[in-house]
Amino acid sequence: MTVNIHIGSVPERLGQAVYDASQQAIRERGQFSVAISGGSLPKLLAAGLKSYDVDVGKWNVFLADERVVPLDHDDSNYREIRFRIPSLPVIPIDPSLSSDECASEYTTKLVEKLGESPKFDMLLLGLGPDGHTCSLFPGHSLLQEKTKLVAPITDSPKPPPTRVTLTYPVLNAARAAVFVVTGASKADVVLDIIENEESTFPGALVKLSEGTVDWLFDEAAASKLSK
Numbered sequence: 001m002t003v004n005i006h007i008g009s010v011p012e013r014l015g016q017a018v019y020d021a022s023q024q025a026i027r028e029r030g031q032f033s034v035a036i037s038g039g040s041l042p043k044l045l046a047a048g049l050k051s052y053d054v055d056v057g058k059w060n061v062f063l064a065d066e067r068v069v070p071l072d073h074d075d076s077n078y079r080e081i082r083f084r085i086p087s088l089p090v091i092p093i094d095p096s097l098s099s100d101e102c103a104s105e106y107t108t109k110l111v112e113k114l115g116e117s118p119k120f121d122m123l124l125l126g127l128g129p130d131g132h133t134c135s136l137f138p139g140h141s142l143l144q145e146k147t148k149l150v151a152p153i154t155d156s157p158k159p160p161p162t163r164v165t166l167t168y169p170v171l172n173a174a175r176a177a178v179f180v181v182t183g184a185s186k187a188d189v190v191l192d193i194i195e196n197e198e199s200t201f202p203g204a205l206v207k208l209s210e211g212t213v214d215w216l217f218d219e220a221a222a223s224k225l226s227k
């Protein structure tokens with residue numbers, strides 16, 4: 001796994017990374033499969049993609065994690081991504097289901113598009129101040145999930161508590177991951193993830209079997225890094 005660190009110009013680098021990966025994937029495989037997180041990422045992605053003419057008709061867009069709430073709810077990642085980039089063909093969860101059924105149904109959608117062993121071209125991930133990514137929280141048993149591709153969680157420490165999330169077997173099979181990390185509240189966790197090889201924060205456990213992890217930091221998030 002190759003790891004690259006970039007500090008500054010977050011939306012620009014994000015837009016360029018996604019555009020380049022999408023062009024390459026479509027050229028080589030005829031489609032671009034991407035998983036997108038919530039938080040500030042959709043807004044930064046919208047800003048970054050503004051300068052590019054992207055053909056989203058060949059994109060498979062999944063949610064890296066989602067809150068099990070109606071699709072028009074303020075907490076819905078689907079709603080936020082579609083609000084920021086209306087053209088993106090994001091595949092939604094079915095929030096009328098229980099969390100278990102919702103995760104199974106989203107797994108079915110994933111397998112239909114990407115097969116039994118999904119390999120995303122790119123993951124677009126956030127990082128919480130507690131080191132969580134997707135809905136994989138520090139110390140949670142879901143960090144050990146080895147079988148499910150999409151897992152339910154009903155005790156998320158960050159509200160809302162009921163969610164579904166991609167698991168490490170799917171994340172670590174991806175061809176590339178881009179973490180988008182902004183703000184001083186992340187500086188301590190960023191220091192640990194980047195400079196401690198033994199870091200156990202959920203973001204640090206995204207270790208792609210093959211491929212590249214790019215960390216895009218703003219100055220504040222990178223402020224405690226030594227180099």
Ligand SMILES: O=C(O)[C@H](O)[C@@H](O)[C@H](O)[C@H](O)COP(=O)(O)O
Nearest residue numbers: 037038039040041126127128134
């Ligand atoms: O589901 C959630 O609660 C959020 O989507 C969350 O996982 C977010 O992605 C990170 O906390 C980073 O958020 P920011 O990029 O907004 O700091």
